[in-house]
Amino acid sequence: MSTNNLYRQRVRLIRQKKFLKSLSRVKKIFSSLAISSGLVAYFVFPALAAPTPISFANGSFEDGIPNIGSYKTLYAGDSTSIDNWRVTSGSVDYIGTYWKAADGSRSLDMSGNNEGAIAQTFSTVPGLSYTVTFDLSGNPAGEPTTKTLSVDAGSGTAITYNFNVTSNQSLQNMLWQPEKYNFTATSTSTTLTFTSETPSAWGPALDNVNVTPCTNLTTANGANLTAAVVDPSGTFSGTLDANGCDVGVYYGSQSGSIDNAKIYGAKEYGVFVDNGQTVNVSNSYIFKIGDTPPSGNQYGVGIYYTDGATGTVSVNTVSEYQKNGMAFTDEGTRVDATGNTVNGSGEVPNIAQNGIEFSYGASGSARGNTINGNWYTGSNWTSTGLLLFDVSANQVKTSNNKFMNNQRNLAVITAQSCSHQYGGFYQTYKLCPYLP
Ligand SMILES: [Ca+2]
Numbered sequence: 170m171s172t173n174n175l176y177r178q179r180v181r182l183i184r185q186k187k188f189l190k191s192l193s194r195v196k197k198i199f200s201s202l203a204i205s206s207g208l209v210a211y212f213v214f215p216a217l218a219a220p221t222p223i224s225f226a227n228g229s230f231e232d233g234i235p236n237i238g239s240y241k242t243l244y245a246g247d248s249t250s251i252d253n254w255r256v257t258s259g260s261v262d263y264i265g266t267y268w269k270a271a272d273g274s275r276s277l278d279m280s281g282n283n284e285g286a287i288a289q290t291f292s293t294v295p296g297l298s299y300t301v302t303f304d305l306s307g308n309p310a311g312e313p314t315t316k317t318l319s320v321d322a323g324s325g326t327a328i329t330y331n332f333n334v335t336s337n338q339s340l341q342n343m344l345w346q347p348e349k350y351n352f353t354a355t356s357t358s359t360t361l362t363f364t365s366e367t368p369s370a371w372g373p374a375l376d377n378v379n380v381t382p383c384t385n386l387t388t389a390n391g392a393n394l395t396a397a398v399v400d401p402s403g404t405f406s407g408t409l410d411a412n413g414c415d416v417g418v419y420y421g422s423q424s425g426s427i428d429n430a431k432i433y434g435a436k437e438y439g440v441f442v443d444n445g446q447t448v449n450v451s452n453s454y455i456f457k458i459g460d461t462p463p464s465g466n467q468y469g470v471g472i473y474y475t476d477g478a479t480g481t482v483s484v485n486t487v488s489e490y491q492k493n494g495m496a497f498t499d500e501g502t503r504v505d506a507t508g509n510t511v512n513g514s515g516e517v518p519n520i521a522q523n524g525i526e527f528s529y530g531a532s533g534s535a536r537g538n539t540i541n542g543n544w545y546t547g548s549n550w551t552s553t554g555l556l557l558f559d560v561s562a563n564q565v566k567t568s569n570n571k572f573m574n575n576q577r578n579l580a581v582i583t584a585q586s587c588s589h590q591y592g593g594f595y596q597t598y599k600l601c602p603y604l605p
């Protein structure tokens with residue numbers, strides 16, 4: 170897979186743009202040459218359809234015929250025993266008490282008496298990408314040791330997954346392994362098929378299938394990301410599991426608000442407000458934003474405003490973020506953050522977290538927030554509760570914030586800090602060209 174390379178390219182692009190912008194600002198300050206503001210011109214953002222709700226259901230196989238006991242073998246053509254699913258070839262065992270499910274109390278041996286297949290058809294939006302997650306194990310009661318399962322969402326998309334049964338495994342401890350499968354819909358409905366490629370009665374075990382719709386988008390800054398929800402109208406509220414998507418809720422071509430929402434599971438951003446949009450975020454809980462488990466990758470931001478976005482962020486709780494609780498960045502971006510609770514991960518070695526960050530010319534205020542537990546145990550970098558990085562300090566008002574257990578509570582790093590930053594960030598990124 171070239172996903173990593175694509176991601177690196179994207180990060181490189183963002184860094185180049187940020188660097189150019191920063192450089193242009195620094196030059197504005199330190200040189201008599203006027204730099205054109207062309208570098209911060211906004212892209213025209215293409216309109217994207219929000220994903221329609223999908224009807225994929227019963228991915229954990231909990232709903233179906235009653236009283237299956239230890240297990241019940243189901244044969245090709247059976248479209249009633251497991252709700253929403255049909256057995257499309259061979260046979261599968263609908264497992265009850267025989268082994269411990271990954272989720273709930275039911276799961277499948279994808280080889281019943283021999284290799285079998287199941288399928289479900291659900292509505293999709295053509296052109297949008299989807300992520301399928303599932304838990305895979307193998308029937309430990311017989312040969313072969315390696316169990317093989319194929320996943321297919323239409324022509325040319327099949328991928329096979331292997332599971333090796335080990336002596337550590339038992340029926341009560343199946344060592345379920347999380348797996349991920351991606352596809353891009355080509356039609357308004359998609360059939361997802363799981364097929365055993367283990368021709369015995371002891372096949373791959375399957376449970377806990379989830380399908381998450383993620384929309385492809387390009388940010389104003391040129392990054393290609395996927396989001397669970399794009400430009401929702403009016404007020405967005407309710408629970409959003411954004412697992413498998415880069416972003417939970419993204420605003421790029423219309424303004425709106427988020428209130429009483431619970432947003433979690435996105436890899437890079439919980440809420441991303443872009444491209445001059447105005448969004449108010451209030452009374453919401455945003456958590457688990459980053460890699461699983463958390464890594465040192467410099468993403469994983471609960472609430473992010475950039476490229477001229479504006480709004481108020483008030484009385485939210487943000488926790489379990491990888492990099493920053495909130496980050497507001499770029500000239501023209503203006504956010505008032507009031508009364509939020511931002512909980513870092515405490516003392517961690519993997520990344521230098523920041524609670525709330527204003528950077529690269531953003532403005533606004535941070536008042537009455539509680540910022541807790543941002544502390545990096547590694548070298549070279551420092552975690553901060555409230556970070557003002559390359560902003561005009563008088564453009565970001567701070568008052569009545571309550572800091573607890575942060576490595577540094579407040580750090581103000583401006584372009585004028587260059588002489589103190591020599592050898593550090595500013596030199597690395599050549600932001601202090603006048604230094605020897
Ligand atoms: Ca289940």
Ligand SMILES: [Ca+2]
Binds near residue numbers: 370
């Ligand atoms: Ca079987």
